[in-house]
Amino acid sequence: MRSAFLWLLDKEWRELLVSRAWWVLLLGMGPLAGASFIGAVSVYGEVSGLNGTSAGVGEALSPLVGVWAPTFSACELAAVFLLPFVAIRVVAGDRQSGALKLELQRGMSPFARIAAKAAILLAGWMVAMLPPLSAILLWRSYGGSIYPPELATLTLGHVLNAGLTIALAAAMASLTEHPSTAAILTLSFTIGTWIVSFFAAVQGGWWERAAGYTPAAMVAQFQHGLVRLDTVLIAPILTLTGLGFAAIWMRLGAAVSRRVYESTGLVLVAAAAIFVCTFCAVSWDTSESRSNSFPESDERALQQIKAPLLIVAHLAQEDPRRFDLEHHALSKLRRVMPKLKVQYVSATSIGLFEQTNPYYGEIWYYLGGRKTMSRVTTAEGVLEAIYSLAGVAPPPENDEAIFRGHPLAVAPTGAGAIFYGIWPCLIVAGGFFVRWRLK
Amino acid sequence: MLFEVNGLCKRFGRIAALSDVSFQVRAGEVLGLIGPNGAGKSTLFECLGGVLPSDSGTMRSGGRPVGTRERPSLLFYVPDGIAPWPAQSVRWALDFTLGFFGGRPALRDEVIDQLDLRQLLGQPLGTLSKGQRKRALLAIGLLTPQPALLIDEPFEGLDLRQARDIAAALRAHAARGRTLFLSIHQIGDAARFCDRFVLLSGGRVCGEGTVQELATLAEVREGSRTYDDLEEVFLALT
Numbered sequence: 001m002r003s004a005f006l007w008l009l010d011k012e013w014r015e016l017l018v019s020r021a022w023w024v025l026l027l028g029m030g031p032l033a034g035a036s037f038i039g040a041v042s043v044y045g046e047v048s049g050l051n052g053t054s055a056g057v058g059e060a061l062s063p064l065v066g067v068w069a070p071t072f073s074a075c076e077l078a079a080v081f082l083l084p085f086v087a088i089r090v091v092a093g094d095r096q097s098g099a100l101k102l103e104l105q106r107g108m109s110p111f112a113r114i115a116a117k118a119a120i121l122l123a124g125w126m127v128a129m130l131p132p133l134s135a136i137l138l139w140r141s142y143g144g145s146i147y148p149p150e151l152a153t154l155t156l157g158h159v160l161n162a163g164l165t166i167a168l169a170a171a172m173a174s175l176t177e178h179p180s181t182a183a184i185l186t187l188s189f190t191i192g193t194w195i196v197s198f199f200a201a202v203q204g205g206w207w208e209r210a211a212g213y214t215p216a217a218m219v220a221q222f223q224h225g226l227v228r229l230d231t232v233l234i235a236p237i238l239t240l241t242g243l244g245f246a247a248i249w250m251r252l253g254a255a256v257s258r259r260v261y262e263s264t265g266l267v268l269v270a271a272a273a274i275f276v277c278t279f280c281a282v283s284w285d286t287s288e289s290r291s292n293s294f295p296e297s298d299e300r301a302l303q304q305i306k307a308p309l310l311i312v313a314h315l316a317q318e319d320p321r322r323f324d325l326e327h328h329a330l331s332k333l334r335r336v337m338p339k340l341k342v343q344y345v346s347a348t349s350i351g352l353f354e355q356t357n358p359y360y361g362e363i364w365y366y367l368g369g370r371k372t373m374s375r376v377t378t379a380e381g382v383l384e385a386i387y388s389l390a391g392v393a394p395p396p397e398n399d400e401a402i403f404r405g406h407p408l409a410v411a412p413t414g415a416g417a418i419f420y421g422i423w424p425c426l427i428v429a430g431g432f433f434v435r436w437r438l439k
Numbered sequence: 440m441l442f443e444v445n446g447l448c449k450r451f452g453r454i455a456a457l458s459d460v461s462f463q464v465r466a467g468e469v470l471g472l473i474g475p476n477g478a479g480k481s482t483l484f485e486c487l488g489g490v491l492p493s494d495s496g497t498m499r500s501g502g503r504p505v506g507t508r509e510r511p512s513l514l515f516y517v518p519d520g521i522a523p524w525p526a527q528s529v530r531w532a533l534d535f536t537l538g539f540f541g542g543r544p545a546l547r548d549e550v551i552d553q554l555d556l557r558q559l560l561g562q563p564l565g566t567l568s569k570g571q572r573k574r575a576l577l578a579i580g581l582l583t584p585q586p587a588l589l590i591d592e593p594f595e596g597l598d599l600r601q602a603r604d605i606a607a608a609l610r611a612h613a614a615r616g617r618t619l620f621l622s623i624h625q626i627g628d629a630a631r632f633c634d635r636f637v638l639l640s641g642g643r644v645c646g647e648g649t650v651q652e653l654a655t656l657a658e659v660r661e662g663s664r665t666y667d668d669l670e671e672v673f674l675a676l677t
Contacts, residue, residue, distance in 0.1 A: 101518050
């Protein structure tokens, strides 16, 4: 005999199957992923030497950056513009139709109710991810190289992102009377995170720290094969907070004041948990090219340096050299030396009128009571400065450890037929079949 | 007595939808909640059903207070004017009621025949007419296991023949011990069908009892005039 929860799961699945929003998501994912994959493979092939371009340019080409990040970007688009409507339909539909008034009379934890909806929505999202996941098989059929850890990381990132979207949409759908209001609030929240990222680029400081945890920034980390423990912990906390919020506000029979108190308590607990997680500095580089890390020999050498390192960079927030320094050197350095402190000094945000200042552009390194200065922002330059300060001999270059890349000079044969033809036909056929089956 | 309600109040801003509502529901009876439009009948049922929070008031059963969490084991409320699971079939809705709410499978075929739903089993709930949907909702309510069934406007949307058939079906279930608490705004329908009545007007209980008891109450309040039917009693007391 089925439990009430299994009956609820069955009901939520049936409601998803009749959701037009979900079928639109499925229909759209094929061409979205297909266009991204075909474009990425075409460019990758040309850079690899296809159609007479210089051979050898394709060395150090990584499928993660060249093919998978663009292909799976379809998931990011769908998560922002299509998935919220699916979630809102599933959560708000019961309230609109009056079914919620019946279902609430079955004694059951509100968290169990929302968990059933979330589980089905996540399953629905996994179905929607079939086009980009099938691109992996297609790439394999072309003879392309596949490195499972980086693909698993990429997939995890998009699943976590979908969880965040589902939780946000569910919370808004439970809080508001009408689905359209929920949709507006959900999209407003998303735009709000983009604004945070914009302020982070301009202002830096706490804005930059906060922007690191926006969905777009989280997805970007995973797209480069980087798994950060703080992100992996914070994303589920945010998801559970959103779902908890939805569960609280789904209880129509509870007084509004009580729901407000419970929501406030939930937000405070979540904020405390997130604050603790921000101190988890552990991360893993799952990319085959080790694009997030220094060569292993350099990492071993850096780990021998126990004294705290302070770097003071006289570079403005929007100076491209600061971006280079952060992206190519300091982000990798922080992973190896958790005690690293970095300070940026500038009077302006653009640095344009600070060029005449003799200190502008200097990068000072302080280690064990000694200091040195450099203006080089490359990884090699930063390492050279640190080694000279620490009195450590740089490790010899290891040719075998250098990532040579996986050039593949092929055209995306058959991809158009699959993503633009077969997938949409399958979805339409599936829709008719489900309609017939549910009668 | 199955349960009693004491001092139930509910405000929507400045509007007092329910004020100090108290009454008793006896086991196995058909109790009618009657009142004009806007009297607070649906609000009362939603508060009792636990889908609308009340501002104050208590429910007691067997001498013990019944909290909001215990109410689902005591009563089931069938709202008016809803179209639950509109894309799902009537057949599925009944199966869901039996499985999710722990309903009574032995009654399934009987309820389908009593409410003339056999032809509609394969149709999505959202495509049914108002009267057909009402019958489907009644079937859902009759299949639930709770001892008390609250139904908001059970005859709304039904023609005369259907209303009489529904009334007979409800009577049959009441005869087997199910307590029915029905919100009815047509006094004539209520008078034909219910054993006792709670008169609600302006959010207040104006009277509770059988037609005889209410008539006596009206005579006391209004003077020596005698009252023959529920309509006159209702007009006198509200």
